Amino acid sequence: MPSSPIRKLAPLAREAKKQGVKVYHLNIGQPDLPTPPKALEALKHVDRTTLEYSPSEGYASLREKLTGYYKRYGIDITPDEIIVTCGGSEAILLGLLTCLDPGDEIIMVEPGYANYISFAKTARITVKTVTARIEDGFALPPVDAFEKAITPRTKAILLCNPSNPTGYVYTAEELQQIKEIVVKHDLFLFSDEVYREFVYNGKPYLSAMSLGIPEHVVMIDSVSKRYSECGIRIGMLVTHNKEVHDTVMKFCQARLSPPLLGQIVAEASIEGTQDYAKACFDEYKARRDFFIKGLNEIPGVYSPMPEGAFYTVASLPVADAEDFCRWLLTDFRLDGETVMMAPAAGFYSTPGLGKNQVRMAYVLKIEDLAKALKVLRAALEAYNK
Amino acid sequence: MPSSPIRKLAPLAREAKKQGVKVYHLNIGQPDLPTPPKALEALKHVDRTTLEYSPSEGYASLREKLTGYYKRYGIDITPDEIIVTCGGSEAILLGLLTCLDPGDEIIMVEPGYANYISFAKTARITVKTVTARIEDGFALPPVDAFEKAITPRTKAILLCNPSNPTGYVYTAEELQQIKEIVVKHDLFLFSDEVYREFVYNGKPYLSAMSLGIPEHVVMIDSVSKRYSECGIRIGMLVTHNKEVHDTVMKFCQARLSPPLLGQIVAEASIEGTQDYAKACFDEYKARRDFFIKGLNEIPGVYSPMPEGAFYTVASLPVADAEDFCRWLLTDFRLDGETVMMAPAAGFYSTPGLGKNQVRMAYVLKIEDLAKALKVLRAALEAYNK
Numbered sequence: 001m002p003s004s005p006i007r008k009l010a011p012l013a014r015e016a017k018k019q020g021v022k023v024y025h026l027n028i029g030q031p032d033l034p035t036p037p038k039a040l041e042a043l044k045h046v047d048r049t050t051l052e053y054s055p056s057e058g059y060a061s062l063r064e065k066l067t068g069y070y071k072r073y074g075i076d077i078t079p080d081e082i083i084v085t086c087g088g089s090e091a092i093l094l095g096l097l098t099c100l101d102p103g104d105e106i107i108m109v110e111p112g113y114a115n116y117i118s119f120a121k122t123a124r125i126t127v128k129t130v131t132a133r134i135e136d137g138f139a140l141p142p143v144d145a146f147e148k149a150i151t152p153r154t155k156a157i158l159l160c161n162p163s164n165p166t167g168y169v170y171t172a173e174e175l176q177q178i179k180e181i182v183v184k185h186d187l188f189l190f191s192d193e194v195y196r197e198f199v200y201n202g203k204p205y206l207s208a209m210s211l212g213i214p215e216h217v218v219m220i221d222s223v224s225k226r227y228s229e230c231g232i233r234i235g236m237l238v239t240h241n242k243e244v245h246d247t248v249m250k251f252c253q254a255r256l257s258p259p260l261l262g263q264i265v266a267e268a269s270i271e272g273t274q275d276y277a278k279a280c281f282d283e284y285k286a287r288r289d290f291f292i293k294g295l296n297e298i299p300g301v302y303s304p305m306p307e308g309a310f311y312t313v314a315s316l317p318v319a320d321a322e323d324f325c326r327w328l329l330t331d332f333r334l335d336g337e338t339v340m341m342a343p344a345a346g347f348y349s350t351p352g353l354g355k356n357q358v359r360m361a362y363v364l365k366i367e368d369l370a371k372a373l374k375v376l377r378a379a380l381e382a383y384n385k
Numbered sequence: 386m387p388s389s390p391i392r393k394l395a396p397l398a399r400e401a402k403k404q405g406v407k408v409y410h411l412n413i414g415q416p417d418l419p420t421p422p423k424a425l426e427a428l429k430h431v432d433r434t435t436l437e438y439s440p441s442e443g444y445a446s447l448r449e450k451l452t453g454y455y456k457r458y459g460i461d462i463t464p465d466e467i468i469v470t471c472g473g474s475e476a477i478l479l480g481l482l483t484c485l486d487p488g489d490e491i492i493m494v495e496p497g498y499a500n501y502i503s504f505a506k507t508a509r510i511t512v513k514t515v516t517a518r519i520e521d522g523f524a525l526p527p528v529d530a531f532e533k534a535i536t537p538r539t540k541a542i543l544l545c546n547p548s549n550p551t552g553y554v555y556t557a558e559e560l561q562q563i564k565e566i567v568v569k570h571d572l573f574l575f576s577d578e579v580y581r582e583f584v585y586n587g588k589p590y591l592s593a594m595s596l597g598i599p600e601h602v603v604m605i606d607s608v609s610k611r612y613s614e615c616g617i618r619i620g621m622l623v624t625h626n627k628e629v630h631d632t633v634m635k636f637c638q639a640r641l642s643p644p645l646l647g648q649i650v651a652e653a654s655i656e657g658t659q660d661y662a663k664a665c666f667d668e669y670k671a672r673r674d675f676f677i678k679g680l681n682e683i684p685g686v687y688s689p690m691p692e693g694a695f696y697t698v699a700s701l702p703v704a705d706a707e708d709f710c711r712w713l714l715t716d717f718r719l720d721g722e723t724v725m726m727a728p729a730a731g732f733y734s735t736p737g738l739g740k741n742q743v744r745m746a747y748v749l750k751i752e753d754l755a756k757a758l759k760v761l762r763a764a765l766e767a768y769n770k
Contacts, residue, residue: 043646259644
C-alpha cells in the first residue's frame with residue numbers, strides 16, 4: 001500500500017505551523033466554501049430517538065432526490081440504479097472489486113488521482129497508465145496509447161471527468177473515442193464525475209452515462225465537493241448494469257449501511273440549492289481565472305487553463321518539485337508565511353514523470369491565493385539562487 | 386461474494402408487511418433502545434459552516450475520550466493507537482488486508498458473524514473454521530481443533546467476544562488457551578469486542594488487549610451497539626502493534642476520512658452516560674432472562690443461556706430452519722402476526738451444520754418478545770402438523 005502523496009508532507013506542515021508560520025494550503029482539495037445552510041439546518045431537526053442502520057443501498061428518499069438531480073444533467077436513471085456509499089472512495093473500491101478479478105488490468109490516465117492506485121492495489125488489480133502531457137493541456141492521450149496498453153487481461157478504463165488533478169474536461173470527441181475503445185474491447189468504463197458541477201467552458205457537461213453504452217458504464221459520484229461536505233462521506237455508485245449493481249450490493253450488505261447522518265445532510269442539499277450552486281460556481285471560476293493567470297506570470301511557471309474542477313498541475317522552474325515543496329515547509333518563509341503544494345510525481349505511475357510539476361487546488365479565497373502566489377514567486381527566486 | 390444470510394429473507398418480510406402482517410424482527414441486531422439523548426443533542430449544536438474532511442485516523446478529541454473509556458475496562462492504550470473507522474466493518478476489513486496476504490488463512494469459530502466471511506473474501510483470504518457446538522453452550526472449541534486447522538499459511542485467529550451470533554462469553558481459561566496458540570504459532574489475534582458492554586455473568590470483561598501479547602492483538606470495536614447508534618458508522622481499530630497501525634493508516638488515507646458527524650455523536654456518547662449504559666444493560670439482561678426461558682419452554686426448542694451480547698442460536702424441532710423461516714414469512718400468521726429469524730446455517734461454513742438452528746436477536750421490548758414467543762410456539766405446532 002503506497003503512502004498518500006498528498007499527505008506525505010503533512011508532518012512538515014504541522015511543524016511549520018507549530019513555529020507560528022502561516023501555511024497556505026494549495027495541496028488538498030478541501031473546499032473552504034460553506035456547506036448549504038439548509039443542509040446544516042437539517043441536522044438541527046433530526047428528531048429520531050435511535051440512530052439506526054439505514055438500508056445497505058441508502059435511503060430511498062435520498063436516491064429518489066438524486067434521480068431529479070441527475071435529470072438536470074440529462075442522466076436518466078431510477079432510484080434502484082443508485083447505491084449510496086461511504087464517499088466516492090467506497091464506490092470506486094466496490095466497483096473495482098465487483099468488475100475486476102485479481103490480476104486483471106485497468107487503464108487510467110496519468111497524472112491521475114493517486115488514491116485510485118491504492119484502491120486498485122486493495123483489489124489486487126494491475127494499473128496500466130496512459131500519459132496525458134502538460135504540453136497538450138492534459139488532453140486525452142491518443143487512442144493509440146490506449147490500444148497499446150490493452151492486453152487480454154484489460155477489463156476496464158477509468159476516467160475522472162473533470163479530472164483531478166489536472167482540471168481537464170474531456171470533449172465530446174474524446175469521450176466518443178473512449179466509447180469506441182470500450183465497445184471494441186468489451187470493457188467497463190468507470191467514470192468519476194464528482195466535479196461535474198464545476199465546468200467553466202460554457203459547454204453542457206457530458207456524462208459517460210449519456211454515451212449510449214449502459215451496460216459498460218459505472219458512474220462514481222459524491223456530494224462532497226459540490227456541496228462542500230466532504231466530511232459526511234456520502235458518495236454513489238450508479239449503473240444501468242444490473243449484474244454489477246447486484247454484486248456491489250452484496251459488498252454493501254456486508255458493511256451494513258452507509259452513514260445515516262450524512263444521508264440526511266446530503267438529501268437536504270439537493271433541492272432548493274441552485275442559488276448556492278451558482279454562487280460556488282462563480283467563486284471557483286473567479287479563483288481559477290485569477291490563480292492560473294497569476295501562476296503563468298511567475299517566471300518559469302506554466303499552467304494550462306483547466307476547464308473544470310478546482311485543481312491544476314503546473315510545471316515549475318525546478319528540477320525536483322518534491323524537494324522544493326519540502327524546502328518551502330522547512331526553510332522558506334516570506335513575512336512568516338509559506339505555501340504547501342502536492343508534488344505531482346505522486347500522481348504519475350511512470351517513474352520520472354512530473355518531477356518538475358506540482359498539483360495545486362484553488363480552494364482558498366482570492367486574497368489568500370494572491371498571497372500564496374506572492375510567496376511562491378519569492379520562493380522560486382530564492383530556491384534557484 | 387456471498388449474499389448476507391440475514392438479509393436474504395428481507396424481500397419476503399417486505400411482502401408480508403405489504404399485506405398488513407405485523408412482523409416481529411428477531412433476525413437483526415438493530416437495537417431498539419434510544420441513542421443517548423446527550424449524543425442526539427450534540428447534533429443540534431454542530432456550529433460549523435463547512436462539513437470538512439476529518440483526519441484519516443479520526444479526531445484526536447474522540448480518540449482521547451476513547452482512551453478514558455477503555456481504561457474503565459483495564460485496557461491501557463494511547464490515542465495514537467486508535468484508528469477511527471467507518472463502523473467495525475471497515476476496521477475488520479482493513480485489519481485483514483493489513484495482516485494477511487491473499488491465500489493466507491485465518492481461523493474463525495463457527496457459528497460466526499457471517500460478514501467476516503465476506504470481508505475475508507474481499508481480502509482474498511481463506512477462512513478455516515473450528516466448530517462450537519450447541520451441546521457445549523457454544524464454548525470455545527478444544528485446542529486440538531485449532532491445532533488441526535493450523536497450516537503454514539495460517540496467519541491469524543479471529544474471535545468475537547461476546548460472540549455474535551451465540552452470545553457466548555469466553556472464559557479467562559479459554560482466552561489463555563487462545564493466547565498460547567497465538568504465541569506458539571506467531572499469529573495475529575483479531576478480537577471483535579463490540580459487545581463488551583453486555584456481559585451478564587457478573588464477571589469483569591477480559592479484553593484480548595489484556596492478555597499480555599500486545600504485538601499480536603488487533604482489537605475491533607464500535608460504538609454502534611453500546612450506544613444504540615449503528616447508523617452513524619463509527620468503529621475503531623486498536624492495536625499496540627505499530628507496523629499494523631501504520632499500514633492500516635495507509636488504507637485510511639486512501640479513503641480520506643471516517644464520517645465526521647458520526648464522530649461528533651460518538652464523542653458525545655462516551656462521557657456522562659454511565660446511567661444510560663446501566664439502564665441498557667439492565668434492559669437487555671431482563672430481556673435475555675425472559676426470552677431464553679420462554680424459548681426453552683417451547684416443546685423441542687433449545688437455547689443455551691447466552692452470557693453476553695443480545696443474540697442466541699437456538700435449535701428448533703424442524704429439519705430445515707431456512708424453510709421454516711421462509712414459511713413463517715410467506716404462510717404463517719397468528720392473529721395477523723409473524724416472526725422473522727435468521728436461519729443459522731448461514732453462520733456456519735461447514736455445509737450441513739446448523740440446519741435446525743436459528744439466530745435470534747432480543748432487541749425488542751419484553752411485551753413484543755412475549756408475543757414473538759407465542760407466534761413461534763404456534764408456528765412450530767402448525768408447521769410440524
